[in-house]
Amino acid sequence: MIEVLLVLIVTALATSVPGVFLVLRGLSMTTDAISHTILLGIVLAFFMTNDIRSPWLIIAASIIGIATVYIIELVSRTQLVRQDAAIGLVFTALFAAAIVLISKYSGNAHLDMDVVLMGEVLFAPFNRIDVFGFSIPAALWQLSIIMFVNFAFIALFYKELKLTTFDPKFAFIAGFSATLIYYALMTLVSVTAVAAFDAVGSILVINFFVAPALTAYLLVRRLSAMIWLSMLFAVWNSVIGYIIGFSYDLSIAGVTSFTALVTFMAVFIFSPDGWLNGKLRALRQKRTFTRAMILMLMNEHGHTRLTAGEITSHFNLNQKQFDNHMEHLLINDYIEKKNGQYTLTERGEEYTHYTRSKYELPI
Amino acid sequence: MMEVLTSFTFIVVAAGTMILAFAGGMVGAISVMKGQSLIGDAVGHATFPGIVLAFMLIGVKETYTLALGAVLFGIIAFLTIQMITNHSKVTLDGALALVLSSFFGLGMALMSFVQGNPDFEGTQGLNDYIFGQAAYMLRSDVYLITAASVISLFILAAFYIQIRIYIFDPVFSRTAGINNTLMNFIILIITILLISVGLKAVGAILIVNLLIAPAVIGQLWSSRFSTVLLIAGSSGAFAAFTGTYISTAGENIATGPAIILTLSFLMALSLFCAPKGIIRRNIYKRRMGGVS
Amino acid sequence: MDGTIITIKDLNVAYQDKPALWHINLDIRKNSRTAIVGPNGAGKSTMIKTMMKLIRPVSGSIEIDGRTDKGVLKNIAYVPQKGEVNWDFPATVLDVVLMGRYVHKGWVKRTQKKDRDIALEALKTMKMEAFCDRQISELSGGQRQRAFLARAIAQDADIYVMDEPLQGIDITTENLIMDVIRKLQAEGKTFIVVHHQLNTVKEYFDHVVIMNKTIIADGPTDAVFTGDNIEKAYREKGVGV
Incomplete structure (x- = not known):
């Protein structure tokens, strides 16, 4: 069962590092919107391929994720609708479309809504692949790759991410496209969210993205410290969530998410600058x-x-x-x-x- | 067509969703104008553990009991969000995402406990509150929605003048002797109330649309506070009727999503065609000769 | 004074359907200290943001150092208003000043020891070296402004464009900033500063642009900064269409 814990930790690490920038850019709820709308991408790709394991699902879901970001921006740029309202409008519309498609056309297909929305990390070890002669859970392999891609992206573009997050106008003057960085980040976020579905489901994935980063935010003075501390909290939440969830036979992702709130509140209340x-x-x-x-x-x-x-x-x-x-x-x-x-x-x-x-x- | 319109299920569901959408549109308009559109989303998700807990404690799957648990957790979630944003540098955006997902996680943990425990029976229905199952609405559900809506609108009417001033000029409203904290709390309580009774109809995820979309439609067609509220209420009710009809007449189309899609369509239409919409603005811009 | 460094020709800018700048024609002298003054809503910030290509104009052209491409911006140190960035961002003062060096780095390239030294030197110029490890949220208004100016100095540009740098700061900081500006001018730099206090224009700036949606007057301060011109700018409610 150690594999379950590994999947959980890798998911938490892969999400929490980009999460730092989502929190600092005020994109938490935008990410929540993405994690709901990619369901539409999964559904559409599933109807075309009829294979729940097809890589097309990830590609289609990511495209829908980016499209969500773009549509939200398009709607709020008209200045007729506030950004927070635009988020609420766009994600519910696309999510409703996904539900209608599922209920209308997938009567006997194997697209279990509950699994997509809720995820179940306990099932992860059942679907295995061989990597270099070792049999490991497919989710672990997939998420590990995504984790390294995310780490590499942030290590490589650390300077650009920092600058465009703190002062996008200055970034523009300095010759770095804030738009390019933004969409690159949101593409990674979409891909990560899709991959994390299996383990934690679409509603809780937002917790894995932002909770560790928010907790770290309360404690740090520097961006690099925020990233390292987020990773630490990500592992901490996962381990506690796993132990409690496993011992009492509860939804592990659910317990991990709630543990994240408890951790956050503890820091919020008892930290030196705390409440x-x-x-x-x-x-x-x-x-x-x-x-x-x-x-x-x-x-x-x-x-x-x-x-x-x-x-x-x-x-x-x-x-x-x-x-x-x-x-x-x-x-x-x-x-x-x-x-x-x-x-x-x-x-x-x-x-x-x-x-x-x-x-x-x-x- | 008449067959559908006179069927008992249709009448029950249409009545329930229309009343809910009318009140939701009006109350939601206030949140939208205050720039708090997504609080409804967070509260909607946060009601989930309340529902499961109410079921665990009282042991019946009756809408009244479950709604009570939902209201309670909605309030706890809101107070948590407010505490975080008031006393730390965490923004509303971050606090909403955190509270929304953590509470939902708690709900899932409780749910897994209930499902794996032989002491609790008949748990399958509880999931309906996440996605909504309007088709299973009972007459008692409609009564509850009606009661909650009437109470909400009554409170709205009673504080109408104060709320209007509070929204447009919070500073002036304080000097005019209006208790801003109280106003905010009142708005919130009626929002949570409507969300809690509406969960069965549209579900925790989609209910926020019922609060936002009618409001935005209203704002696109008018600048007058009272007219915005009226348009919001009526467009909500209209979409509820149309959505329920589509879902009853069609096969395998859930009512909640059908209503939301209808509303989204109205919303997109308004965004282009309303007096303040994109088309009119572009015509005006061209006339000015200042097209960039 | 040796020639013109910025030339603006027939510039028009609009927000949605409201004109913000109207028929702007303006030359800014090289090596000058130019103030931009005008009432609230006169489009001062809009004009310098358009110069920095942060706003796209409806029509007209802006030539900087004989160039119109985006690359020329790297030679301009832009000091935004204090409220325009998120001060809760987890960064120290040194981190922020180091960002000035990013202008000279390509994508993916990191800053080096040399950049650090330049940043520390800029902090010293602004008398902020003691604050270099301070978190930016702990700074006072004047200290924030000094940190921004240090970032501009670290950028090592020839032109400085500043949006109300003296707004809401203490008199010590104000004097320090003006001293630094004068010193840098002596080294050949050009300053374009949106300025709010009319009573200090003559003392602080050698050139002035008086505007209200359109240019009312521009030129050497002594010649142009007259009661007539100021009244014209502040009395009229901007040009109608």
């Missing part, structure tokens, strides 16, 4: 600021002696917040309490000077 740290920092800043403001108020004329009531109403504090702040200020010896009134200590007064310069307030 949790952001919230805590904001909370700390607000607390420090409120305390500084209380001290500064006591430093003003006519406010040197304040009662608890005056402070709570001035800063709109509830009793718990008030107790918390006052305890902190008393322990640190910034203020003292006499006859139910609070006054600044010398240390507290010094602190207000520091505060004024910190927040750039007039002294």
Whole structure:
């Protein structure tokens, strides 16, 4: 069964590397559209060849994939339809056409919709071919080739991909065609998506493309790091997905996709620049600021002696917040309490000077 | 022809899909104008685990229960998307793709669990919610769609003025005392509601078309908010009728895809022929003498 | 001053069915510091984007250094407005400046040590060497502008075309940028700068183009930058058709 894991990992690696550029170019949903519409290509080619293993299926599907990108661009370039709406319109129309064709003409043919849409990586080892005398799953062989083509493309055109993604206008001036790079990338994406169908199905393939890249995006400062880290997350998600899916007899691709979200959310929440740290920092800043403001108020004329009531109403504090702040200020010896009134200590007064310069307030 | 039009199945299915498409067109128009067309797509996919989970917990394959699970997961998906885009540099495009596919993956995992487990019976039908099976719509399904549509349109009517201001000028609407967050949430809730009840008719993948295409058709024919909504609703209903007719009269044509293809045809037609369409614009350009 | 470096003849540009530039005839002097001024929507950005062949004109011709082919663009360092690129892109300041060197590399060719040195030198000129490993999203507005200008310097072009480089930056950066521009002019470079603040035109630029869809006036700043011309550009709502 190690072959199943291998197919899964190779699929994840082949998809996640181009995925980095899809994420950075805002093409995630365009890729989702492609992964649905290539079904139309598969169906059309299947009717012509009547062979689910025919290479024509991959070719036709890729052509439809590129056509999808082109039609979306054509529709949104009229400026009559927004790009996101164009994506939604085009992929549903082509997908609906595919479903109608399947239900109308393939009554007894072996084109199982569920397998195409859902994929099943567990079936991958059943279809084998001989390579250099070894019998390996056809999907593994096919996806490995595609993985190396993708790696080679990105290694070779790294500079061009980087430039056209970051600043397409400058790329044009520098003599690199952003359009050429774009369509080359989308051709590879289409081919990869078709090949990945067997293993993960057309709906989840988008997850394999973008989830690792999105997770890496949260952590990195450089493009090269994003690519390496995406590959790492791709393998991680696959291994976890495989172990859980296999142990509990669940859809492996499904579990892998959901694992990808869990991984993403974990990084999103707990990373150094993440959600949790952001919230805590904001909370700390607000607390420090409120305390500084209380001290500064006591430093003003006519406010040197304040009662608890005056402070709570001035800063709109509830009793718990008030107790918390006052305890902190008393322990640190910034203020003292006499006859139910609070006054600044010398240390507290010094602190207000520091505060004024910190927040750039007039002294 | 009369035979088809008076058949019981046709009446049930046509009524259900027309009401759904009318309300969906109107509500979808708002999302499209806000530039949030694809949220419906993400929500549509994300309802899948909700449906399976509702089935697992309550054990009946009844539309009302399943729709409840769908609504719940639609909301969770939307909140996740919003949290990601608000608190990180990840764009809406990326967040949609991530949440859409991960939730769907969860749905598939749950589904595989249910199918391999002898405790659960009669799971074959659940897949219908992915592709839609309008032909199996029951009278109770139509009642549910009608109820959801009436509620949605009622809410839309109640907040009509606020929503209109919110869409055209969010900054002004805030100064005018309109709660933008609330407006966005209301729009979203009715969108999720309609998606959830419409899954059986057109399926999780295609339902987004029902929200976008009528809206775009409306925008091509008019610039007035109210007229756009009306055209969106009516073109949705018209396509639903035509699509249902084609699928009932023809053989082996699923209703959902037939409706979507009809809508797509109307959409393409409008793109060329509408007052703001390509043909009129090219004629105008030529008259100006500025053809490039 | 030695002759003309850019010649624009009867240029017309339209967006869909709205004219953006109308009958533009313009000569830009070699080795000048030329400001392009005009009200919002006057087509200033459109004009320089058309020069860079980023927008296709309806009619007219643009000759740069006696050439009209695309290759001439490599000799122009274009500094876009800050908002035109994705600052969340995972790259360091040095990465961005190195992109200036890509102009001299063919397809597939990588940058070398020499390019790195040139990029670091450009960063030094812009007083950004301390930021070279900083992620670009962490930069302030002024620092972003300096990074862009460093990229332009690394490109080592003869003509600089800049879209509002002084927009929304602090006064220190503004002075630094103007110093660098003057220094490069002394080395023979030509500058074409879309400029927003009318009060600094005389101090910063020796030539000026005043426009509003069409050219109102152009020439040496002292002769052309008059109250009359400015009022003409800012009062009229552009040419109708």
